[in-house]
Amino acid sequence: MTITADYETVEDRPVRPVDPDTTRVTEHGHARPAWLMMTPFLALYLLFIIGPSIYMMVMSFFDTSLTRPGLGGFAGFGNFAEALGSSDFWSSMWHTVWFTILTTPPLVVLAFVFALLADRASRGRWFFRLAFFLPYILPSAVVALIWLWLYTPQLGLLSKIVTGLGLTEPNWLGDPSLAMWSLAFTTVWWTLGFNFVLYLAGLQDIPRDLYEAAAMDGAAPWQQIRRITIPMLRRTTSLVIVLQIIASLKLFDQPYLMTSGGPNYATRPALEYVYDMGFTDFRTGYAAAVSTLFFILVLAVSAVWVFLTRRQEQGF
Template sequence: MTAATVAPPRTPPSTSDTTTTPRTRGDAAPWLFLAPFGVLYLLFVLGPTAYGFVLSFFDTSLVRPGLGDAVGFGNFTALLASADFWSSLGNTVRFTLFTTPVLVVLSLVLAVLVNRVGRGNRVFRFAFFLPYVLPSATVALIWMFILTPDSGGLATVLGAVGVDAPSWLGDPDWAMQAIAGVTLWWTLGFNFVLYLAALQDIPRELYEAAAIDGAGPWQQTARITFPLLHRTTALVTALQLIASLKVFDQIYLMTMGAADTRPVLEYVYDTGFTDYRVGAASAASMLYFLLILLVSGLWLLATRRRDREVIR
């Protein structure tokens, strides 16, 4: 990447190149096209990643200039011994486990049903996707109002059928579930649209042929729709896992991390920007990054193997 912006490598024109791909003056053109992205990518992605890695070995403070003193693996050992860090990591994982399965499955079921119904496609798409475009703060404010104990919308509805509603966001037994429920409502539409797009690619003739063969709607869905959607399902699952592991907004806004809900990103935020312990926060970021890499890697392995078995 550095070469991209400094000196274009000079290669002799290759003789085997007989395609119409444009040959360009001194081969500078590709690097000029890459440069604007490359510079920003270096400055705001690769550079900061390396910088964060370095910071995690220092006791850097937000309010002191410079790196501070090198502490070796001190930040990491302190984190691994910290109950607060582990509980925040646990909360992030708990949130991910509460949200991922239902967000993958319910959006699939609803997309299949909407596709099946055929009519009113636009209306349903509007209903399910609308919450996704709302800012997290709007979502939080709406739901904090609905979840208000006693006089709130949900407590009123439950009260009408004789159920005593808990104080959702204040009760450690319910807070994370309530936030997961809100997240389901907020983000289902994105997965729904991904599935719907994939469903519309399945040729109608497949269903017609199956119907002529006497396959009922259940069999059609089970034998045609689900198998043909497996690549989309793998993608949606991966995107959802990563998105859930990144949880911060709705928890920060709705409970501020109280009631056993503080996610690991809020731990990073608190350590770095409330306690000013930048080095420790960077170390926590690195451990969190490791978790993301692990999940991405496992997903890649899983889909690679399945693709080899099923598709190619």
């Protein structure tokens, strides 16, 4: 009796499940293949992302030059002090921030409104997706060529439209106080589709019966939007805003291609300042210090994004 029972226990004992969390044995068995499978990524990551990041921070303390090998003389905080005391540095940083201020509100609000309108269309959504998203997949160089042509004084389409309305034509890209607005305008056209698509997806996640219930209670469409749609999209909106800020801070292509940072450096953003210092003036150490400051700015905003997305996930 006892013996049979013992046998039964052995027979019935389930095959040990591969539960990695509980047993030390499996943990041991996992380590080698795990590191092997992560090696290709980690190697490239260390070599081309982490390595350069550290190298940049080290270099920012030296008088490194593009024309000489090696780090050059130690400069201490000299590069940082020079950057923080330089009006060129501050104006380029301000241009980046100003561009972000100009582009983020329209890119968030318009994308939201367009998505809201598209959500009401029963047919032909592919057409809206095509119209708004198509510009997003154009290379910046193509966008620049098209808009330089649109902005061309006297001959461009915009000139024709503005003079047709009986207004005097502004110098879109040549006027220092207007150039950044023109770049922002082009950018809204170029990248709106991305946020539009994010919002469309967010809208599709809102249960339809919420609207139906509200409609039965006599809520007008506008009230439905205010009471249901906007609160339900809060998470999407915070994501869109942070992603948009990060993307706008990385401004480089549009001024580089359309105004060369001009007129008279009026549109030169932080990244182009780095580019000019590092690759035109060959002052690598100084450019590294400016990069480090820019790096910290973007990193701080990105940390907010990571916090927003991670918070939703379990595990870590």
